[in-house]
Amino acid sequence: MAAAQSGDRVAYERVLGESVGLIRAVARRQGVPPDQLDDVVQETLITVHRVRHTYDSGRSFHAWLAAIAARRAIDILRQAGRRGRRELHEPLAVELHADEGRASDAAEHAERAAALRAAIATLPPGQREAVEQLGLHERTLAEASELTGRSTGALKVNLHRALKALRDRLHGEP
Amino acid sequence: MAQAPDHQSLIHALGADLAPVRPLRPPLWRAVGWALLLAALAALLAWHYGLAPMLTRWRGAPDLAWAALGAVLTALVGGWVALSLGVPGRPVAQAWLVLPPALLWIGASGVGCLRSWLAPDTVLATAAGARGCLEFILAFSLPLSALLVWLLRRAFPLRPVLTAMIIGLASAAGSASLLEICHEFDAAATDLALHALAVGLVVGANALCGGRLLQPSRRRHVG
Numbered sequence: 558m559a560a561a562q563s564g565d566r567v568a569y570e571r572v573l574g575e576s577v578g579l580i581r582a583v584a585r586r587q588g589v590p591p592d593q594l595d596d597v598v599q600e601t602l603i604t605v606h607r608v609r610h611t612y613d614s615g616r617s618f619h620a621w622l623a624a625i626a627a628r629r630a631i632d633i634l635r636q637a638g639r640r641g642r643r644e645l646h647e648p649l650a651v652e653l654h655a656d657e658g659r660a661s662d663a664a665e666h667a668e669r670a671a672a673l674r675a676a677i678a679t680l681p682p683g684q685r686e687a688v689e690q691l692g693l694h695e696r697t698l699a700e701a702s703e704l705t706g707r708s709t710g711a712l713k714v715n716l717h718r719a720l721k722a723l724r725d726r727l728h729g730e731p
Numbered sequence: 732m733a734q735a736p737d738h739q740s741l742i743h744a745l746g747a748d749l750a751p752v753r754p755l756r757p758p759l760w761r762a763v764g765w766a767l768l769l770a771a772l773a774a775l776l777a778w779h780y781g782l783a784p785m786l787t788r789w790r791g792a793p794d795l796a797w798a799a800l801g802a803v804l805t806a807l808v809g810g811w812v813a814l815s816l817g818v819p820g821r822p823v824a825q826a827w828l829v830l831p832p833a834l835l836w837i838g839a840s841g842v843g844c845l846r847s848w849l850a851p852d853t854v855l856a857t858a859a860g861a862r863g864c865l866e867f868i869l870a871f872s873l874p875l876s877a878l879l880v881w882l883l884r885r886a887f888p889l890r891p892v893l894t895a896m897i898i899g900l901a902s903a904a905g906s907a908s909l910l911e912i913c914h915e916f917d918a919a920a921t922d923l924a925l926h927a928l929a930v931g932l933v934v935g936a937n938a939l940c941g942g943r944l945l946q947p948s949r950r951r952h953v954g
Contacts, residue, residue, distance in 0.1 A: 564751035573742045598738055606745045608887040610752040611818055621820035628819075628889045710747020717741065 558621075559614035572618075573602055579619065580626040587630035593637065600629040603717065636725075676726045677719075684719035687712050758814035758821070761882045765810040768878060769803075769905050772871075776912040785912055794842040795911070801836030802908040808832055809901025813879055816894040817886025826893060829900060836904060865928060867913075868906040875902035899934035 561569035577598055584597040604625050612621050677688055690701035691712065698709040705712070789796035809829045815821045879898045888894040907930070 559754075561749065562752050562754055564749060566746045566749050569749050570742050570746040573745060574739070577738055595738070599741055602738070602741055602745060606748070608819070610885060611755045611887045613754065613757060613818065615757075617820065621818075624819040624821075624889055625887075708747055710744045713740075713744035714748045717744070 558609070558612050558618050562609060562612065562614075573605065576602070576605070576622055579622060583623050583626040584630040584633075587627055587634065589630045589633060590637075593633055597626065597630045597633050599717075600633065600721075601626045603714070603721075604629060606714070672727060673723070676723050679726070680719050680722060683707070683711070683715045684722065687715035688719045688723075691716050755818065755885050758811055758818060761814045762807070762811035765814070765879065765882060765901075766807055769806060769875075769908070772909055773912060776909055780913045782912070794839045798836055798839035798842075799908060799911040801832050801834075801839055802904045802911065804832035805829060805836050805904035806901050806908055809897050809904060810879060813894055813897040813901055814882060814886070816890060816897065817883045817888045819887055819889055823890060823893070826897060829897060833900065833904070836907070867910050868903060868930070869932065871906035871909055872899070872902040875905045878902075896934050899936065900930070903930040903934065 558568075558572050561572060580598045580601045581594050584594050589597055601622075605622065608625070612618065677685060680688065686705055686707075687701070690696050690705060691698070696704070698712055701707075701712055702709045707715075789799075812825050812829055815825050816823070876898050879902060883894070883898075
């Protein structure tokens with residue numbers, strides 16, 4: 558990891574690849590269900606990338622990584638809990654408003670599209686750009702990279718972060 | 732997720748985005764900066780008010796000196812603990828280290844309250860004086876808390892609320908230590924109560940605002 562801090566990409570990718578097993582183990586210990594383990598792995602890898610400067614080469618890498626993975630596992634469990642509570646009320650809502658559903662489909666669709674547009678507008682410029690180029694205009698990574706001047710790697714990371722931010726915002730997560 | 736995500740592709744993307752970073756300085760280094768600032772403020776106040784009145788008070792009431800020592804240690808240890816909590820993997824149990832100096836500070840301050848009965852001639856705080864202490868602690872705690880938050884700007888506190896509370900305690904203790912230099916009277920129950928109120932307000936405000944400020948999900952990317 559110390560080599561990665563100084564920009565060694567090979568060492569960085571190797572250490573991230575080797576971290577997946579430990580992250581999954583930590584997430585399992587925290588009680589994350591098997592179908593959400595990959596979410597924890599992805600979130601932890603992105604967090605590690607973001608805070609890699611906080612690693613102290615004189616201390617245990619495993620302790621550092623495990624602490625981040627445990628935090629992300631708890632976040633995923635909380636998000637799932639909140640989503641679960643909301644979804645519990647959906648059958649009741651459908652029952653109460655069964656007839657209104659079809660009639661208001663178009664309005665609901667327009668409302669969702671507006672909410673999505675508003676959420677995209679609030680993204681940081683780099684993430685908004687990635688969503689617009691790759692998601693809305695359906696450009697290839699190479700085309701988007703040429704148009705924006707950003708590397709394909711940066712575009713992928715920005716798109717991943719943007720999708721997470723949009724998912725959180727549209728589902729009402731903080 | 733509907734299908735397992737491709738970790739390798741994310742790892743390649745993160746690798747492509749890799750840039751060299753300056754490692755965060757160890758918490759002890761940054762804590763030295765915090766201690767130096769407190770020392771500089773103390774030197775300014777000592778230059779303005781002089782140390783003689785404080786030393787005279789301490790000779791007459793050694794418990795005040797113990798309370799001041801407790802406050803100084805709480806500020807220093809609290810600052811270091813807060814900075815340590817900003818580094819993933821550091822044991823959270825370190826937070827307990829602020830307890831012994833805080834108990835010394837609070838316990839020795841409490842002894843001062845008994846003196847109004849034991850030594851009735853002691854010069855005690857008036858209501859206005861005690862209010863002045865409250866204002867002093869609040870006024871100094873804000874910039875001191877802001878400084879500790881600034882020292883944590885590149886850190887990643889996994890327990891933001893606990894970190895913010897320790898910041899509040901450290902900055903309130905730092906303010907109380909500085910107040911000792913220009914405190915004109917012995918501690919009375921009202922004075923102590925207002926000190927406690929000030930510390931409570933600072934810790935509570937930090938927990939409310941600092942917790943949000945230090946929340947990992949709200950921090951900007953620095954890598």
